[in-house]
Amino acid sequence: MILKKDAENSFEAVSKGQPKPRLTAGQQSLLDTLQHQPQPLSAQALYGVMRRQQPIGLATIYRALETLKLLGLVQHRVTLTGETLYSAVEHDHHYLTCLQCGVSVPLETCPVQELAAQLQGTSSFRIYYHTLEFFGVCEGCEG
Amino acid sequence: MILKKDAENSFEAVSKGQPKPRLTAGQQSLLDTLQHQPQPLSAQALYGVMRRQQPIGLATIYRALETLKLLGLVQHRVTLTGETLYSAVEHDHHYLTCLQCGVSVPLETCPVQELAAQLQGTSSFRIYYHTLEFFGVCEGCEG
DNA sequence: TTGCAATATGATAATGATTATCATTCCAAT
DNA sequence: ATTGGAATGATAATCATTATCATATTGCAA
Numbered sequence: 001m002i003l004k005k006d007a008e009n010s011f012e013a014v015s016k017g018q019p020k021p022r023l024t025a026g027q028q029s030l031l032d033t034l035q036h037q038p039q040p041l042s043a044q045a046l047y048g049v050m051r052r053q054q055p056i057g058l059a060t061i062y063r064a065l066e067t068l069k070l071l072g073l074v075q076h077r078v079t080l081t082g083e084t085l086y087s088a089v090e091h092d093h094h095y096l097t098c099l100q101c102g103v104s105v106p107l108e109t110c111p112v113q114e115l116a117a118q119l120q121g122t123s124s125f126r127i128y129y130h131t132l133e134f135f136g137v138c139e140g141c142e143g
Numbered sequence: 144m145i146l147k148k149d150a151e152n153s154f155e156a157v158s159k160g161q162p163k164p165r166l167t168a169g170q171q172s173l174l175d176t177l178q179h180q181p182q183p184l185s186a187q188a189l190y191g192v193m194r195r196q197q198p199i200g201l202a203t204i205y206r207a208l209e210t211l212k213l214l215g216l217v218q219h220r221v222t223l224t225g226e227t228l229y230s231a232v233e234h235d236h237h238y239l240t241c242l243q244c245g246v247s248v249p250l251e252t253c254p255v256q257e258l259a260a261q262l263q264g265t266s267s268f269r270i271y272y273h274t275l276e277f278f279g280v281c282e283g284c285e286g
Numbered sequence: 287t288t289g290c291a292a293t294a295t296g297a298t299a300a301t302g303a304t305t306a307t308c309a310t311t312c313c314a315a316t
Numbered sequence: 317a318t319t320g321g322a323a324t325g326a327t328a329a330t331c332a333t334t335a336t337c338a339t340a341t342t343g344c345a346a
Contacts, residue, residue, distance in 0.1 A: 024323065026323075043303080055325090059304095078221040082303070096262065109258060115252060132255065132275050133274050135212075135273065137269050167293090167342090169295075187332075205334075
């Protein structure tokens with residue numbers, strides 16, 4: 001999925017004849033915040049970041065993330081410790097994670113785009129994003 | 144990674160000159176149970192299943208799953224509701240999940256094997272398994 | 287075989303991220 | 317301006333997972 005970078009309302013970029021919900025100020029604000037992060041963030045971390053700018057409740061963060069996820073604007077992945085990390089849907093960010101120490105190394109390549117496109121045609125799903133993660137043991141832990 | 148199906152001790156199949164820990168009775172039992180499941184199961188579900196055969200504590204299930212994961216014998220994935228599902232590492236099981244209703248459709252193809260092999264060489268990781276998941280909205284929910 | 291040390295197990299309490307609740311506030315359309 | 321519905325905040329509740337700790341089991345050496 002391709003996302004125009006500086007679209008007024010980012011939703012435009014992915015809506016394809018869908019009903020067009022407007023983002024609330026809070027949701028837009030969260031999306032902006034997320035788009036300026038170099039790393040995926042947990043809801044709690046976002047809470048900390050955003051609260052420095054404006055008063056906002058934790059529950060609102062969770063709800064906004066859920067909404068944005070449903071709109072295909074935000075994607076998630078789950079760490080080994082069970083926290084969910086969120087990021088704006090822009091590029092692919094895939095990881096190689098050590099099951100032992102938990103360190104995650106971002107990957108460059110993503111061979112999944114083609115399959116995604118193919119699935120889009122084959123299945124009856126409208127595909128928003130995907131996760132691809134490798135798990136193993138890193139050199140340091142390989143003892 | 145290829146796993147001989149009826150190996151005495153399944154660990155043999157993936158150990159490649161590693162220190163060779165023996166599985167405890169409980170761990171082996173859990174692995175057997177998992178290998179006979181057609182679907183990935185949560186720890187709690189495994190607790191329910193295994194308890195019908197023999198007395199076993201929930202904490203033991205979690206510990207055994209962790210151990211087997213570190214040995215490369217068991218893999219995990221996390222559902223939208225936050226529960227972790229475990230399965231024996233045998234085949235690839237990838238999914239297409241609806242963000243709205245949560246339904247998961249298993250996929251057939253897996254284009255990741257080559258990349259995995261490549262990564263094995265490039266990175267300093269010993270790769271055990273990977274997850275590949277697509278998220279979107281299914282036809283029914285596409286309102 | 288006996289005894290010791292290390293590891294595994296069970297039961298249960300504690301943790302912590304996420305959700306549900308509910309009263310209040312904001313918005314859009316009448 | 318008024319009203320109905322959605323959004324928000326604060327907080328309590330939920331629930332999978334972890335930590336704790338006492339007990340049981342195993343591996344190993346004498």
